[in-house]
Amino acid sequence: MATSAALPNGHATASSIAAEERRRLHHHGDVVIVGAGILGCALAVTLGRQRRSVILLEASMKEPDRIVGELLQPGGVQALEQLGLQDCLEGIDAIPAEGYYVSYLGEPVVIPYPKPSPSSPAPEGRCFHHGRFVMKLREAVLACPNVTVVETKATDLVTDPHTKQVLGVECMTKETQDCYFGHLTVVADGYASKFRKQYHNRTPKVRSRFWGLELIDTKLPVRHYGHVLLSEHPPILLYQIGTHETRILVDIPENLPSASVKNGGVKNHLRNVTLPSLPESVQPAFLAALEKGQLRSMPNSYLPAAQNQTPGLVILGDALNMRHPLTGGGMTVAFSDVVILRDLLSPEKVPSFEDTDRVLRQLSSFHWQRKKGSSVINILAQALYSLFAADELYNGAASVTSKWEGLQALLVF
Numbered sequence: 517m518a519t520s521a522a523l524p525n526g527h528a529t530a531s532s533i534a535a536e537e538r539r540r541l542h543h544h545g546d547v548v549i550v551g552a553g554i555l556g557c558a559l560a561v562t563l564g565r566q567r568r569s570v571i572l573l574e575a576s577m578k579e580p581d582r583i584v585g586e587l588l589q590p591g592g593v594q595a596l597e598q599l600g601l602q603d604c605l606e607g608i609d610a611i612p613a614e615g616y617y618v619s620y621l622g623e624p625v626v627i628p629y630p631k632p633s634p635s636s637p638a639p640e641g642r643c644f645h646h647g648r649f650v651m652k653l654r655e656a657v658l659a660c661p662n663v664t665v666v667e668t669k670a671t672d673l674v675t676d677p678h679t680k681q682v683l684g685v686e687c688m689t690k691e692t693q694d695c696y697f698g699h700l701t702v703v704a705d706g707y708a709s710k711f712r713k714q715y716h717n718r719t720p721k722v723r724s725r726f727w728g729l730e731l732i733d734t735k736l737p738v739r740h741y742g743h744v745l746l747s748e749h750p751p752i753l754l755y756q757i758g759t760h761e762t763r764i765l766v767d768i769p770e771n772l773p774s775a776s777v778k779n780g781g782v783k784n785h786l787r788n789v790t791l792p793s794l795p796e797s798v799q800p801a802f803l804a805a806l807e808k809g810q811l812r813s814m815p816n817s818y819l820p821a822a823q824n825q826t827p828g829l830v831i832l833g834d835a836l837n838m839r840h841p842l843t844g845g846g847m848t849v850a851f852s853d854v855v856i857l858r859d860l861l862s863p864e865k866v867p868s869f870e871d872t873d874r875v876l877r878q879l880s881s882f883h884w885q886r887k888k889g890s891s892v893i894n895i896l897a898q899a900l901y902s903l904f905a906a907d908e909l910y911n912g913a914a915s916v917t918s919k920w921e922g923l924q925a926l927l928v929f
Contacts, residue, residue: 583728592848613641
């Protein structure tokens with residue numbers, strides 16, 4: 517199924533109509549994007565607004581249902597505003613995020629997001645249901661005249677056997693084999709990317725999983741704050757994602773004895789270890805959700821970015837780079853990457869994506885420019901998880917408050 521937004525009255529030009537026909541009838545555009553998730557949608561709209569002809573491929577346009585990608589840090593909100601997509605945060609019952617409430621063995625520290633200057637407004641993140649946010653981004657895609665969305669399953673990349681340049685994507689559409697071609701192909705098919713192994717020189721490392729539940733009408737210790745609960749056990753995250761819903765994510769490392777089959781598995785760990793460590797106001801809703809049994813998990817992966825060296829291809833999003841989701845930095849990295857690419861691949865700098873050598877030079881610059889932001893988030897996420905998941909968190913060396921001094925400046929990404 518292919519869909520393309522109608523051109524607004526008075527804005528249809530001969531070239532835009534011809535480009536739409538090439539996408540729809542001949543399956544050819546300036547760029548083909550695999551994956552209509554967070555990054556794929558943002559990039560499709562951004563390139564479409566630069567009058568690139570965009571084909572966006574997605575296996576299912578139904579609302580996704582995930583237990584991560586639900587907290588957008590202030591830096592991500594700012595990047596979304598730079599892309600002109602801030603309206604996607606409206607109408608989804610998003611909850612403001614004003615900072616972090618961190619508790620270690622019951623001793624809390626409240627860390628508001630710091631202001632850039634005394635006269636500046638306080639930065640604010642957003643928490644929401646992941647699927648609702650993705651659907652708003654997809655609405656923006658469908659409203660973009662230069663983007664055609666095709667509901668199809670990408671199965672392979674089309675490459676030139678001599679130059680190894682990527683030319684497009686092979687697909688299966690309702691059991692019919694198909695192909696879509698572009699001068700540039702973007703792989704943004706997420707953490708379980710089927711194309712990463714062939715073109716990325718690193719593989720994800722998984723040390724633990726987040727096990728998630730949705731709590732109904734629970735009362736958090738501090739309203740509009742993300743909660744990080746630390747003890748002698750691995751970290752627990754809590755944040756409100758809707759008027760009535762709060763997400764809890766419990767980190768369970770591989771081979772954790774209390775979650776072993778011998779000791780009753782993950783559910784017994786949550787009942788016997790997690791439940792007693794929660795604030796009293798949260799325990800009833802947690803127990804109710806646990807008894808309801810809608811428990812799901814996601815791998816906590818670490819994947820350093822690799823520099824793109826394949827002509828005609830760029831890998832982005834979680835297919836390119838992942839960090840432990842403890843600090844909620846993934847979407848911020850994704851939107852920030854789109855902002856950088858918007859400028860590096862602008863028509864002024866790259867008039868045509870057919871100029872493969874120029875595109876490769878710009879993508880090389882992208883690899884280094886993105887490190888200014890992504891490296892900070894990646895290092896922070898991995899370092900904090902290593903600290904928080906340690907058997908002896910502080911070795912009694914200092915108070916919790918002193919340990920959190922200096923973190924405030926880092927948590928505004």
